[in-house]
Amino acid sequence: MRWSQTFIPTLRDAPADAEAVSHKLLVRGGFIRQLSAGSYTVLTLGQRVRLKVAAIIRQEMNAIGGQEMVLPTLHPAEIWKQSGRYDLVGENLFRLKDRKGVDLVLGMTEEEIFGVLASELFSYRQLPQIWYQMHTKFRDEARPKSGLLRVREFTMKDSYSLDIDVPGLDVGFDKHRVAYKRIFSRMGLHAFDVLASSGAMGGTESVEFVIRSAAGEDWIVTCESCDYRANVEKATSALSPRDDGAPADLDRYATPGLRTIKTLAEAHPEIASPDRQIKTLVYFLDGEPVLVLLRGDHDLQQQKLLDAAGVGEDIRPAEPEEIVELLGASPGSLGAVGVSELRIFADEALRGRFNLTTGANQDDWHLSGVSVERDIDVGQWGDLRAVVTGDSCVTCGSSVELWKGIEVGHIFKLGTKYSEAFGAYVQDENGDSHPVIMGSYGIGLERGMAAIVETHHDDRGIIWPVSVAPFEVVITVLRGDDPATTATAEKVYSELLESGVDVILDDRAERPGVKFADSELVGIPFRVTIGPRGVESGAVELTTRTDLSTVEVSLDSLVGDLLERVDLGRSLI
RNA sequence: CGGGACGUAGCGCAGCUUGGUAGCGCGCAGCGUUCGGGACGCUGAGGUCGCGGGUUCAAGUCCCGCCGUCCCGACCA
Numbered sequence: 232m233r234w235s236q237t238f239i240p241t242l243r244d245a246p247a248d249a250e251a252v253s254h255k256l257l258v259r260g261g262f263i264r265q266l267s268a269g270s271y272t273v274l275t276l277g278q279r280v281r282l283k284v285a286a287i288i289r290q291e292m293n294a295i296g297g298q299e300m301v302l303p304t305l306h307p308a309e310i311w312k313q314s315g316r317y318d319l320v321g322e323n324l325f326r327l328k329d330r331k332g333v334d335l336v337l338g339m340t341e342e343e344i345f346g347v348l349a350s351e352l353f354s355y356r357q358l359p360q361i362w363y364q365m366h367t368k369f370r371d372e373a374r375p376k377s378g379l380l381r382v383r384e385f386t387m388k389d390s391y392s393l394d395i396d397v398p399g400l401d402v403g404f405d406k407h408r409v410a411y412k413r414i415f416s417r418m419g420l421h422a423f424d425v426l427a428s429s430g431a432m433g434g435t436e437s438v439e440f441v442i443r444s445a446a447g448e449d450w451i452v453t454c455e456s457c458d459y460r461a462n463v464e465k466a467t468s469a470l471s472p473r474d475d476g477a478p479a480d481l482d483r484y485a486t487p488g489l490r491t492i493k494t495l496a497e498a499h500p501e502i503a504s505p506d507r508q509i510k511t512l513v514y515f516l517d518g519e520p521v522l523v524l525l526r527g528d529h530d531l532q533q534q535k536l537l538d539a540a541g542v543g544e545d546i547r548p549a550e551p552e553e554i555v556e557l558l559g560a561s562p563g564s565l566g567a568v569g570v571s572e573l574r575i576f577a578d579e580a581l582r583g584r585f586n587l588t589t590g591a592n593q594d595d596w597h598l599s600g601v602s603v604e605r606d607i608d609v610g611q612w613g614d615l616r617a618v619v620t621g622d623s624c625v626t627c628g629s630s631v632e633l634w635k636g637i638e639v640g641h642i643f644k645l646g647t648k649y650s651e652a653f654g655a656y657v658q659d660e661n662g663d664s665h666p667v668i669m670g671s672y673g674i675g676l677e678r679g680m681a682a683i684v685e686t687h688h689d690d691r692g693i694i695w696p697v698s699v700a701p702f703e704v705v706i707t708v709l710r711g712d713d714p715a716t717t718a719t720a721e722k723v724y725s726e727l728l729e730s731g732v733d734v735i736l737d738d739r740a741e742r743p744g745v746k747f748a749d750s751e752l753v754g755i756p757f758r759v760t761i762g763p764r765g766v767e768s769g770a771v772e773l774t775t776r777t778d779l780s781t782v783e784v785s786l787d788s789l790v791g792d793l794l795e796r797v798d799l800g801r802s803l804i
Numbered sequence: 805c806g807g808g809a810c811g812u813a814g815c816g817c818a819g820c821u822u823g824g825u826a827g828c829g830c831g832c833a834g835c836g837u838u839c840g841g842g843a844c845g846c847u848g849a850g851g852u853c854g855c856g857g858g859u860u861c862a863a864g865u866c867c868c869g870c871c872g873u874c875c876c877g878a879c880c881a
Contacts, residue, residue, distance in 0.1 A: 244816045248874045373879045430881050744841035
């Protein structure tokens with residue numbers, strides 16, 4: 232392509248209040264334009280990157296036997312009611328009606344539709360299958376943000392494995408795990424595979440692929456010495472044993488004005504250090520009020536509570552007035568001793584503990600000598616607490632670290648939820664009928680692009696890996712009015728094109744500085760600078776975007792040299 | 805959904821306190837000079853001041869409502 236005839240509307244002014252670096256650079260470089268909140272036009276430069284990302288994904292999916300299809304994004308709501316997700320997923324699902332008043336939804340993921348399709352399978356001989364598509368997904372996000380990182384409409388590669396049994400599912404899952412590592416690596420991303428919560432997807436196990444970046448929204452726990460990695464929503468850590476002394480009897484004591492763990496601990500250090508207090512929280516789960524008990528120095532990880540309760544996503548802390556109505560006291564004096572009419576969840580850190588302090592459900596009074604299992608009617612034990620930096624690794628005991636990351640992929644072992652809902656049953660060799668066992672696997676394309684930019688840029692702009700760069704080489708013509716220079720540039724240009732190199736000829740009537748700056752902002756991996764000076768001496772300059780290093784290359788060896796470099800970049804993994 | 809801010813030329817912004825002929829920078833068009841790191845001169849085009857209502861002789865500016873966008877939080881298979 233010729234730059235002068237390509238719509239590359241680079242800007243030199245960043246969007247005023249954009250936060251994410253990738254957002255600024257993709258807008259400034261002319262890759263994307265915002266249409267409305269969480270909705271972006273992908274311009275020609277952006278589309279070239281997107282297509283390369285898609286090609287990598289397609290290759291790797293085909294390599295594990297994936298079959299590509301395209302499914303509708305407009306679904307009858309009926310199907311979502313059939314799977315139960317119509318009510319389960321909440322407000323993130325776009326819902327609409329057609330002219331006849333029929334309820335429709337816009338697909339946010341497509342287990343339902345693939346489930347319907349899977350009902351056409353009848354024999355174990357047809358399994359396993361891996362089906363996939365790359366198509367638009369819609370999510371009515373509460374708060375779209377950070378450019379392409381969190382949008383309402385985006386492209387997802389979603390694939391689904393279909394197997395006769397659990398070992399088969401494990402194989403399909405592992406194939407995806409390996410394929411995903413290759414995909415992200417080929418995109419130039421260093422992705423960590425971490426244990427994750429399955430949330431409202433259902434299923435038994437899930438693994439998230441995460442890029443370390445401050446622009447991310449997920450918190451990841453990793454061990455400093457072993458390979459334990461997990462999303463905080465799933466992560467756990469080892470507890471050190473506590474010495475509670477001798478069990479004591481329950482006792483009430485006045486605690487006027489002491490409404491926080493900290494102030495209570497300071498006022499009564501001998502009996503109420505934070506790790507000897509019981510923190511009592513009141514939550515509503517699907518509208519039902521419940522108590523959640525944690526050690527005083529621990530915080531609740533909400534997703535863990537949802538997972539423990541097995542409910543959808545309707546969770547909220549109770550309001551102070553609701554708490555008074557339920558327990559007869561305000562936050563700061565709450566406890567679970569003697570409470571029988573509410574479901575009580577308790578964190579494992581409290582199991583077997585005694586001689587603890589908790590609120591007396593009367594303002595300004597606390598109880599001491601609490602033995603959790605003797606005095607509290609715990610309905611369900613679970614790992615509910617949030618891991619923090621410095622906790623001990625469950626696997627090896629070293630300390631763990633928390634960092635922020637961008638979720639670029641997520642793979643789930645689903646089980647039979649959708650196959651049962653849609654009648655996807657096959658017969659085994661004995662003629663017995665079994666629901667197909669499904670896995671589902673997703674990669675967000677545009678988010679992946681943004682993640683690349685987040686991790687590949689400098690103060691001049693984007694540094695695209697060769698594998699996904701909108702162009703591999705830019706030929707910067709310094710004097711378009713010099714016939715010898717133009718002729719040389721045209722010759723190199725057509726030779727590179729013939730060699731299959733993705734090349735753009737910067738033939739604009741701009742001054743050199745503008746062209747250099749633009750090529751660096753846009754992030755093209757290699758730049759060939761051709762000017763009268765070099766043409767005369769038979770040599771041109773070859774600049775590498777990563778470190779802006781420049782070497783002189785003779786015109787004779789230029790194409791061969793470039794081909795070698797480009798090939799190397801394309802095949803890196 | 806709670807809190808905060810913003811909406812004026814394609815982009816980035818000033819003007820609003822104290823109402824009185826719509827501004828700046830970049831970009832864009834024409835001509836000329838310039839040309840190996842974001843050039844310069846001259847000329848010019850481009851605006852329902854987010855939308856609706858109100859106050860006023862007069863509203864970009866004051867008041868009310870709505871819409872949109874961003875940021876923090878809540879939320880986020």
